[in-house]
Amino acid sequence: MSVDVLMHGLRTGLTPFLGLPLALDPRPTTGVVLGVPCDAGVINRPGARLGPWALRAASMGLGTHPMPDRLREGYVALGPAAADGWLDGGNIPTLPFSLTEALETVQATVGGWAMNGCRTFLLGGDHALTLGALRALALQHGPLGLLHLDAHPDAADGAAWGTPIHHGTWVRQALEEGLLDPERVVQVGLRAPRFDDEELAFLQAAGVRLWTPSDLRDPRLDSRLAADLAAVGRGPAYLSLDLDVLDPVLVPAVAEPVPGGLSVEETLRLIRAVHRWPEPWVGADLMELAPTLDGAEASARVAVHLALHLLAGGSHECP
Numbered sequence: 001m002s003v004d005v006l007m008h009g010l011r012t013g014l015t016p017f018l019g020l021p022l023a024l025d026p027r028p029t030t031g032v033v034l035g036v037p038c039d040a041g042v043i044n045r046p047g048a049r050l051g052p053w054a055l056r057a058a059s060m061g062l063g064t065h066p067m068p069d070r071l072r073e074g075y076v077a078l079g080p081a082a083a084d085g086w087l088d089g090g091n092i093p094t095l096p097f098s099l100t101e102a103l104e105t106v107q108a109t110v111g112g113w114a115m116n117g118c119r120t121f122l123l124g125g126d127h128a129l130t131l132g133a134l135r136a137l138a139l140q141h142g143p144l145g146l147l148h149l150d151a152h153p154d155a156a157d158g159a160a161w162g163t164p165i166h167h168g169t170w171v172r173q174a175l176e177e178g179l180l181d182p183e184r185v186v187q188v189g190l191r192a193p194r195f196d197d198e199e200l201a202f203l204q205a206a207g208v209r210l211w212t213p214s215d216l217r218d219p220r221l222d223s224r225l226a227a228d229l230a231a232v233g234r235g236p237a238y239l240s241l242d243l244d245v246l247d248p249v250l251v252p253a254v255a256e257p258v259p260g261g262l263s264v265e266e267t268l269r270l271i272r273a274v275h276r277w278p279e280p281w282v283g284a285d286l287m288e289l290a291p292t293l294d295g296a297e298a299s300a301r302v303a304v305h306l307a308l309h310l311l312a313g314g315s316h317e318c319p
C-alpha cells in the first residue's frame with residue numbers, strides 16, 4: 001500500500017482489497033477480485049453476505065507494495081509482482097433473496113471479466129455461489145480442475161433437500177453439469193460428521209480424490225498428495241477454499257465449523273502447491289466468512305493472510 005492508496009481510502013471511505021485499484025467494469029487485465037455479498041445458500045448459520053466487507057477491512061494496510069530486498073529475502077515474499085495487473089472489481093450485485101438469481105449474476109459478472117482474459121478471485125459469500133463462477137469459467141476454458149479445501153465435500157444430493165442448490169450441493173452439480181474434469185478434482189480437509197455414504201459413493205464413482213486431515217498428516221502419503229495436487233493443474237484449474245477447512249479455534253466465523261481442522265501452515269502448504277502448476281489458476285475463491293460470528297476479527301485476518309499467499313504468484317517461495 002502506498003500513501004496514495006491510504007489517502008484515497010481515507011478520503012473516499014473505500015477500502016479496496018489489499019489496496020488494489022478499483023474498477024467496476026470488465027477490462028483486459030491480469031485478474032480481478034470480486035465480492036459476493038450473498039448467503040442465500042446457507043442452511044444453519046447465515047452471515048457470509050457480509051464477508052466481502054470484512055475481508056476488505058481486514059486487508060487494510062496489508063499492501064502488495066515493494067519491500068526492500070533485505071526484508072524480502074528469506075521472508076514470506078508477498079511481492080509487488082503478486083498484484084501487478086490485479087484490480088478490485090467491487091461486489092457482484094447479488095440480491096440476498098434468490099440464490100438462482102444470484103448464481104446468474106455471478107456467472108454473468110465472472111464471465112464478463114473472463115472474456116477479457118482475466119483471472120477471477122471471489123470473496124464470499126456462501127459456497128453455493130462458486131457454482132456461478134465455475135459455469136462462467138468452464139464456458140471460457142472447458143472442464144476445470146478443482147482443488148477444493150473444505151471440511152465438507154459439498155456433494156449432497158439437492159433432490160434429497162428439496163432444492164436444486166445450497167452451499168452443500170455445488171460440487172455434485174458442477175460434476176453433473178460437466179464443468180469439472182473429475183480426474184483433476186481433489187478435496188482436502190474433509191471431516192464433517194454428516195458426510196454420508198451416498199455422498200462418498202457419488203464422489204468415488206466420479207473419481208474424485210478425497211483427503212482427510214489425518215491422511216494429510218501421514219508422511220507415508222506425502223508423494224501421493226503431491227501427485228494429486230499436481231494433477232489438478234494439468235489444465236485450466238480452480239482453487240476453492242471454504243474457510244471451515246481451518247480449525248474453528250482459528251476461524252470460528254463460518255456457517256458450519258467442524259473441530260479438528262487444518263492449521264494456517266497446513267493450509268498455506270496446499271496453497272503453495274497451486275503455485276507449482278504449469279499455468280496460473282484461472283479462478284479461485286475464499287468462501288463462507290460470516291464475520292458477525294467472530295469474536296475479534298480473527299477469522300478475517302487469517303483469511304486475508306491466505307489470500308495474500310495465493311495472490312503472491314509463483315515467483316516467490318515461502319520459507
Ligand SMILES: [Mn+2]
Nearest residue numbers: 127150154242
Ligand atoms: Mn464448502
